[in-house]
Amino acid sequence: MPDLFSASDPAPAPTEAADAERAALQARALEVHERLCTAYGCPVPFFSDKDPLSELVSALLSHRTKNADSGRAYAQLRERFPTWEGVRDAPTAEVEAAIAPCTWPEQKAPRIQEVLRAITAAPETDGLSLDALAEWPASRARPWLQAFKGVGPKTSAAVLLFSRLRVPALPVDSHHHRVAQRLGLIPEALAVGPSHDALAALLPDDWDAQTVYDDHEALMLHGQKCCFWRNPACGRCPVYDLCVWEGKKPRVESGG
Numbered sequence: 001m002p003d004l005f006s007a008s009d010p011a012p013a014p015t016e017a018a019d020a021e022r023a024a025l026q027a028r029a030l031e032v033h034e035r036l037c038t039a040y041g042c043p044v045p046f047f048s049d050k051d052p053l054s055e056l057v058s059a060l061l062s063h064r065t066k067n068a069d070s071g072r073a074y075a076q077l078r079e080r081f082p083t084w085e086g087v088r089d090a091p092t093a094e095v096e097a098a099i100a101p102c103t104w105p106e107q108k109a110p111r112i113q114e115v116l117r118a119i120t121a122a123p124e125t126d127g128l129s130l131d132a133l134a135e136w137p138a139s140r141a142r143p144w145l146q147a148f149k150g151v152g153p154k155t156s157a158a159v160l161l162f163s164r165l166r167v168p169a170l171p172v173d174s175h176h177h178r179v180a181q182r183l184g185l186i187p188e189a190l191a192v193g194p195s196h197d198a199l200a201a202l203l204p205d206d207w208d209a210q211t212v213y214d215d216h217e218a219l220m221l222h223g224q225k226c227c228f229w230r231n232p233a234c235g236r237c238p239v240y241d242l243c244v245w246e247g248k249k250p251r252v253e254s255g256g
Ligand code: SF4
Pocket: 179, 182, 183, 226, 227, 228, 232, 233, 234, 237, 238, 239, 240, 243, 244, 245, 247, 248, 249
């Protein structure tokens, strides 16, 4: 893979070369955004308008779980306990039984109850609610959310962006991450967690929630529909010329 990233001191003084490298990466990110948005039909409708607390519980259930299974677990939990106070105060075994369709219900049930109790006790909230986050900038809300056990950068961004708060914050899932690596937007060795800040830094500061959502969705959809982990469909890839991945497949020229 061509070296699009400097291997020099990780915290150098700003230089013209570093500025030029950053500008080139930002331009690459915008080109990827435009082409994949065209390919996958932006604006993409938001799939959820949950309140932020419900979005948080939904995100905690979805960790390393297929969407259909976490959706079933969420629906069963809501059916069994109509309020989040009911989930918080229930015997843990009952919560575990309600979320049985997701992975590791025995870990997620006590974790969710612990988070619900911590939110209730937090001085910044009005009881068991995250509606106060509507007034906060993402720069305050994300680290605050990530202080809760089990809440990482993807979940904090999802709570802000996917819920009805619609705060611009970029989540990065495994598809989004793989596509960003192959297109040279982040170093190949950068893990999903730190890739959140690296990828968000490439996007314009004034993008609204819909445009940030479109960026996430377009890269994710590309990973789901074309840039598969194994055997990607490079022959029909709309960003083929931007791909720097050594596993990229050569295009077969149509004969004339
Ligand atoms: S050329 Fe292939 S590997 Fe590269 S981004 Fe497109 S589908 Fe993925």
